[in-house]
Amino acid sequence: MAAVSASCLRFQPLFSQSNKSSQAAASLKPLSVGWAKNTGFPSLKASRFRVSCAAKPETVDKVIEIVRKQLALTPETELTNESKFAALGADSLDTVEIVMALEEEFDINVEEESSQNITTVREAADMIDKLVQEKAGGGS
Amino acid sequence: MRSFQRNFSVSPSCPLLPLQLPSPMETHVWFVLPDEFKSVSLLNQYMELLSPCEKENVLTMRGDQLQKRALLARALVRTTIARYQINNHVVDPRSLKFRKNIHGKPELVWKSDDGQCPSPLHFNISHTSSLIACGVTVNSPIGIDVEEKQRKIKNNILAFARRYFSLYEVEHLSMISDSEVQRQEFVKLWTLKEAYVKALGRGFSAAPFKTFTIRVKDATNSGASEVAVESSDHPESLTNNWQFGLFELASSHYASICMEKDKTSDVAMRVPMRLTVRKTIPFVEDICISGTDAVVPIAGLIKQV
Numbered sequence: 001m002a003a004v005s006a007s008c009l010r011f012q013p014l015f016s017q018s019n020k021s022s023q024a025a026a027s028l029k030p031l032s033v034g035w036a037k038n039t040g041f042p043s044l045k046a047s048r049f050r051v052s053c054a055a056k057p058e059t060v061d062k063v064i065e066i067v068r069k070q071l072a073l074t075p076e077t078e079l080t081n082e083s084k085f086a087a088l089g090a091d092s093l094d095t096v097e098i099v100m101a102l103e104e105e106f107d108i109n110v111e112e113e114s115s116q117n118i119t120t121v122r123e124a125a126d127m128i129d130k131l132v133q134e135k136a137g138g139g140s
Numbered sequence: 141m142r143s144f145q146r147n148f149s150v151s152p153s154c155p156l157l158p159l160q161l162p163s164p165m166e167t168h169v170w171f172v173l174p175d176e177f178k179s180v181s182l183l184n185q186y187m188e189l190l191s192p193c194e195k196e197n198v199l200t201m202r203g204d205q206l207q208k209r210a211l212l213a214r215a216l217v218r219t220t221i222a223r224y225q226i227n228n229h230v231v232d233p234r235s236l237k238f239r240k241n242i243h244g245k246p247e248l249v250w251k252s253d254d255g256q257c258p259s260p261l262h263f264n265i266s267h268t269s270s271l272i273a274c275g276v277t278v279n280s281p282i283g284i285d286v287e288e289k290q291r292k293i294k295n296n297i298l299a300f301a302r303r304y305f306s307l308y309e310v311e312h313l314s315m316i317s318d319s320e321v322q323r324q325e326f327v328k329l330w331t332l333k334e335a336y337v338k339a340l341g342r343g344f345s346a347a348p349f350k351t352f353t354i355r356v357k358d359a360t361n362s363g364a365s366e367v368a369v370e371s372s373d374h375p376e377s378l379t380n381n382w383q384f385g386l387f388e389l390a391s392s393h394y395a396s397i398c399m400e401k402d403k404t405s406d407v408a409m410r411v412p413m414r415l416t417v418r419k420t421i422p423f424v425e426d427i428c429i430s431g432t433d434a435v436v437p438i439a440g441l442i443k444q445v
Binding site: 069070077084087088089091092093096097100101103104112113114115116117 | 200201202203206209267268269287291293294295299300303304330334343344345346348349350
């Protein structure tokens with residue numbers, strides 16, 4: 001059984017993890033998604049379920065608003081779930097500023113190790129929802 | 141040996157002339173200003189230098205300006221590296237191959253007679269919307285970061301620093317009362333920290349900014365301030381083998397370079413970082429600007445050559 005390090009969340013796209021959580025114990029990268037925190041053992045069904053239960057639309061909208069502001073995008077620039085920050089011209093300082101703005105907006109804390117994994121609107125929104133949920137659930 | 145001049149519809153007025161490799165403790169910086177590139181045929185020539193994968197990446201960028209920037213970045217890397225004559229071969233920019241290290245840092249795949257050994261030529265690139273720079277060294281990892289001097293931070297600077305920088309750095313910034321000077325010092329410090337993690341090859345996530353401190357010691361009688369890095373995460377790790385240079389570039393940008401100190405030189409001696417800076421429009425024009433007011437050293441021992 002892998003030890004989940006709560007202080008080092010590494011966000012991965014959900015769909016690629018559902019069949020890997022049994023290997024997580026040997027993996028060098030702690031997998032935070034797909035583990036039912038309260039029971040402490042992997043919940044494959046839960047992770048598959050979460051694939052179809054994507055980030056809340058309100059979260060996505062808020063992320064888009066913050067990204068637009070940080071990158072000073074024109075209103076014509078279309079932003080979707082799949083929009084990549086780098087493709088919109090974000091450099092590393094922009095990405096860190098976006099993460100900080102998201103932390104303040106949602107009152108969460110993103111470990112630096114995870115910030116590299118936030119490369120799209122979807123990844124940011126999914127991570128936010130996860131952290132907000134964990135915080136609400138009183139997780140460690 | 142294949143001449144690539146005939147592949148261009150307009151024969152280049154300035155072919156890539158072979159250059160001597162940088163010597164130890166020397167960095168060659170080449171940069172482009174995207175606004176100087178308006179000719180569609182020239183941009184198409186650059187496009188022809190890219191690998192299929194690079195072309196695809198350029199086309200995923202959103203909008204003409206970002207695509208042009210991405211194209212110029214790859215063209216700058218390829219043409220810059222191709223200039224360095226190795227074993228008397230003229231290198232075709234198209235033939236260069238790249239890969240990423242374990243943390244995602246791009247590096248040159250070195251074709252050697254006995255198979256694959258690490259490339260002696262190291263490079264790193266950095267860009268802003270108005271300038272793209274590529275630094276080249278030999279036998280030393282290099283990190284380079286450029287930022288516009290006028291770059292505005294959207295978040296509160298001290299809040300940002302408290303979140304991401306080390307205690308010493310936060311204290312240094314909070315002691316600056318003038319908000320504009322504080323913003324400038326923030327940008328300079330950011331470029332130094334970015335240059336360091338890029339030289340390490342690890343990037344922001346694997347070397348969180350809070351885990352190391354950059355100190356700029358005041359200028360001594362020799363006229364140059366010293367820049368040093370200390371790791372708070374691994375105090376025992378060697379951080380005194382990294383050399384920094386911070387300078388103002390083209391009057392518009394701050395640029396930081398971080399490279400490994402030459403191991404053969406006496407560690408007690410302060411060996412300057414030798415720096416050559418050239419502005420380029422590949423195949424059209426190269427201008428050496430070292431020693432002009434377009435390169436103004438700010439910190440670290442820099443000798444312009």
